[in-house]
Amino acid sequence: MSLPDNSRASRVLSVERLSIDISHEHETQRVVDDLSFQLHAGQTLCIAGESGSGKSLSSLAIMGLLPKVARLPSGAILYQDRDLTELSDRQMSRLRGRDIAMIFQEPMTSLNPLMSVGQQLEETIRRHKLDEGSGAKRRAWEILDAVRVPHVEKRLKQYPHELSGGMRQRVMIAMAMVCRPKVLIADEPTTALDVTIQAQILELMRELQQAFDTALLMITHDMGVVAEMADDVVVMNQGVVEEQASARELFLQPKSPYTRKLLAAVPRLGAAVTLPSRAQAARVLEVSDLRVRFPIRRQSPFAPATEVCAVEGVSFELGAGETLGLVGESGCGKSTTGKALMNMLTYSGSVKLDGRELSGLQGKALKAVRRDIQMIFQDPFSALNPRKTVGELIAEPLLVHGLANAAQRRQRVEELLLQVDLPAAAALRYPHQFSGGQRQRICIARALALEPRVIIADEPVSALDVSVQAQVLELMKSLQDRMGLSYLFISHDMAVVEQVCHRVAVMYCGQIVEIGSCQQVLHNPQHAYTQRLLSAVPMPDIDHKRDFKALLQVDEVPDPIKPRGHRLPDIHYAEPQAGHFVALSSA
Template sequence: MDNDESTRLNLPVLSVRDLAVVYGGRRDRLDSPALHGVSFDIAAGETLALVGQSGSGKSTLALAAAGLLPANGRIVHGEVHLRGERVTHHDRRRWQKLRGKVLGFIPQDPLGSLDPLQRVGHQLAQSLVLHGIARRSEAREQAIGLFDRVGIREPRLRFDAYPHELSGGQLQRVLIAIAVAARPSLLVADEPTSALDVTVQRRILDLIEDLQDELSLSLLLITHDLALAKERSHRLVVLNHGAVRETGDTATVMSAPRDSYTVQLLADAPALSPDKFDALRHARGPLAAVPAIEIRDLTKTFRNRWTGQAATALDKVGFTVTRGAVHALVGESGSGKTTAARIVAGLSSFDSGSVTVAGRTLPLHPPTTNHHARTLQLVYQNALAALDPKFTIAEALAEPLRIHRLGNAAQRHDSIRATLEQVGLPESILERRPRDLSGGQRQRVAIARALLLQPELLVLDEPTSALDVTVQARLVELLMELKQRNGLTYLFISHDLSLVRQIADEITVLSTGRVVETGPADRILSSPSHSYTADLLAAVPGRGSFRSAA
C-alpha cells in the first residue's frame, strides 16, 4: 500500500467543517441559516448519533452530507469531505459516482421514498445495475439474495410486491438493502425507525449493526430518541437551532451533560426519566373500583372485498378501564389497538361481544352520528389529518359546539378561549390554519377540540408518536394536569413502553387481536406473565448495551 492510499484510509469517513446551510434568499445571506458553524468527524466503523428537537437541523445536515439538499437549499460556508474527497459543491454527475458506492442513505419515510408504481424488487435490481454491481441478467437473483440478507421473509415472493403491500418494517428493510447494495463506507440513516414499534425497531437496528460489522460501515444516525442514541452510538452531536450545543463520547455526554439544552433533552426522554410524572400520578390518591369502560368477548373481523376472505382483528378481547385511571393499550402494529379504540369511540361496528362506556352499552352497528360524543372523545395520532385544512382554528374548535347546539356565538368564543388557555395555546392562533402550526401545537388544538364538550373519557390513539421528546414531554405533562383538574379517564393507545411506564395505572397488552395480559401497570411492567410482554419490554431502547467501535 502506497503512502497516499494509507493516508486516505486513515482519514475520517465523513468530515464536516464549519458548515452553514441556508434555504432560499441570496447566496451571500446568512441571516437565518438552517445550519451554522457545524463541525464533526466520523471514523471508520464508528456510529455517531445526531440528536435534537424537530427543526434543530438534523435532517438538513444529513441531506447536506449526502448531496441531497433541495433546490432552495445550499451550502454557503464550510466544507464536507467524504473519505478524503471534498464534496461540498459537487454537481449531480459527480455525486452519482459516490452515492451508493461510498455513501448509502436511508430516509425517514420508506413509503414516500419508493416508487409506488414499481415492484420493490425491480427498484433494488435497477440500483444494482446502475452501480455496475450486477448485469441485468443477474440483477434479479442478486436482489433476492440481498432481500434475504436483510431479513425479508419469502424474498422471492416479496420481490414482486408493490410498496403498499409491505409493512413499515419490511419497507425499511427494502431501503436498507438498496442503501448497502454497493457496500458503501458510510450509511446515513435519517430517523430510520421513528414510525416503527419497539420490537421491529430493535430488529432493524440490530440488522444495521450486523451490516456495520460485515461491511465495516460507519453510521450517521439521526434521531430524536435519546435512549436509542445511548444504546446505539459511540459519540453524540447535540444540535439546536442549527448549531452544535454539545459533542463527545456518548456515555460521557449522557452521564455528565454540560449544556442546559442537553440536560433538558435527557430529562424529557421517557426511557431515561421513568419517574418524571410520579407526582402527578399519585396526587389523586388510590383509584375507586368503578368501571368507566367494560369490554367483554369483543370480536371484530374485516372481510376482503375482492377475495371474500375474513381476517380477525379482535378475538374475544376483554378488559376493564377504571374510572379516573390512565389505562394503556399496548402492542405491536397490527395488534388491534386502533380497531379497539374506534369501537370504544362508537366509530366502528363489531361482530360480537359487549362494550359498555360510562354505563351505556354500545350497539353492534353504531349510528352515523355519535350520540355519546359528550361522554367520550377520540384524539387521533395525526392531528393534521383530523383537522379540516380549510377551517381556521377558530372554526375547527367552534364546530363541535355548533353541532351540539351549545351556547350562542359569544358563549362559544368564551368557551374556546378558556379551553385554549387550559392547553397552553395563545388566542392569536385562532385565525391561523392547521398547516401553519407546529406538530405540538396541532396536537394541543386536537385536545382542546375534544375537551370543549367536557367529556368524561378521552381515547388517545398514539397522540405523541410523531413528536420529538421535548414536545412530547410538554404534551404528556399537559394531559396529566388536565386529567387531574377535570377528573378525566384515559384509554391511552401506544407502542412506546417507556412512555407507558411513566403514566399508566393499568395496562392491557394485545398481540394479533388477543389479550395476552391485563392488570395493574406496576405488576405488568415489573413481572410480566407472558413472554410477548417480556419481549416488548426487552426491546425498549436504553436497556441494551452497545458494541465497541472497530
C-alpha cells in the same frame, strides 16, 4: 458489535464549518451554523437533537438534496478529500447511492407505490451499473435475504403498501446497502417502530456495518438509540452544536446544560411515581367480548372465504378519572380496538358507555354518544384540515352538535386554547404554522370541546421530541385532574405508559394476555410476551444495552387469517391476584 480500533484510522467523511441558510421571501434564516465533525470507516456517529435543530438538513446537505430555498454560505463537505459542495448535480448523482446512501425516516414516502419491491431494487442495481437482467434479479434477492426479509420471492413481487412498517424499513436498508456504500446516513430510521422491531433494525444495521466496514451517520432524537449505537455523538440545538464527545463521556459527564436537559427529559422505565389506584371509581366504559374481523377478497371464485381476525374476545373496564394503557406491537389490534369503541368499525360484542349500549348505534343516536367519547390520533397534521383555521377546527364539534352560536363558539375556542396552554391568537392561524407538539395540543383542545367523559388517545406522543412529549403528557394529566377525564391510552412506549397510566393491558395477536396495575404489569410481568416486550425497551444508559440476539429469536406469530366465520378459542386467565389477570394461553 464493536469494530477494532484500527478501523477508526480511515477517515471517510469530514464536515468542516458548514452553515445552511433558508430564504423566505425577503428574509434569510441561519438554520445550521458552523457544524464540524469527522466520520471514520466502521464508526457510528449520532447527531442528536430535537425537531428544528438542523440535524436532518445537515444530512440532506451531505447528500446534495437540500431544498431550493436552502443555500450553503460557508463550509465544506469532504468525501475522500473531494468537496461535495463543489460537485455538479451529475457528479453527485454518481456518488449518491453508490458511495453515500441514505435511509429516510418514513419508508412509505420514500418508496415508489407503483413499483414492486423487486422492480425498485433492480432499478437501483441497473442505475449504478452493478448488473443487468438475471444478474440484477439475483442481486435483489441476495440483498433482501441479507437484511433478513422472510419469504424473499414473495416480497420481491409485493408493493410497499402490502408490507408492515418494519418490513418497509428493511427494504429501504436493502436499497441503501445494495451498492455497499462507504457512508450510510440513517435519518430517524426507527422512530415510528415498536421496540422489538426497532431492536431488529438496529441489530441489522450493526451487522451490515461490520460486514462492509461502513461508516454510519445516524440522525435521531431518541437518546436510548444513541446509547445503544453511537461511538461518538454531536448534540445540536437550533442549528448550533451544543456538545461533541464520545458516547460514554456524553452520558456519564454531559457538559452542556442543554444536553443535561435532553437526557433528563427522556422517560425511563422504573423512574415514574406510581399513580394511586382508581379501582373504586365508577365504571364509565365497559367492553365485553369485543371482536373485529376484516374480510379478504378471494383470489379466485373457488378459493375459500377468509378474514383477518384483528381483535378477538377483548374485555376490560375503564373507571371515572382513570387511564388504562393499551400496549403491544404494531398489528396486535390496539388501534383497531380504539376505532371500534368510536364506532368507526363494524364489530361484535358489547361496548357500554355509562351503561348505554353503543353497539349498532347509527345516525342521531350515534351522534349524541360522540359527545361523551372522543379520539386523539397519532398524527396531528393529518388529523387537522389544512384549509381551516385553528379556531374553525376547534369550534367544529360545537357547530356540528348545534351547541352554541357564533359568539359563544369564539369564546369557547379561546377558553379551550388557554386550557391547552396556547394563546387565544392561535385561533386565527392554520395548522401548518404550528410545531408538532402545538398541533397535538390543538387536537386535544378539539377533543375537549364537547366536554367528553372518555378520550381514546392513539399514540398521541409517539412522533414528538422528548421534551415536547413531556409537556403534552403533563397537560393530559392536569386536564384529567381538573375535569375527571378517563383515557384509553394506546401506546408501544412502556416508559410513557408508566408515567400516565393507572392500569395496563397488554395485547398480543388481537387478545389481552395480561392486565393489571402499572406496578403489577410493568414491574412484575407474568406473561412471556409481556416480559419480552419489556426487555426490548431502550434505555438512555451507556452501561445498559439490550440483548439484541435474544430479541431476534422470536417465536412464529400465529397467522391472523382464518376461514370466514371461524371462532377462535376463548382466552383463559389464571386466578387473578389483586386484579392482576394473566392469560394461560393465547390463540
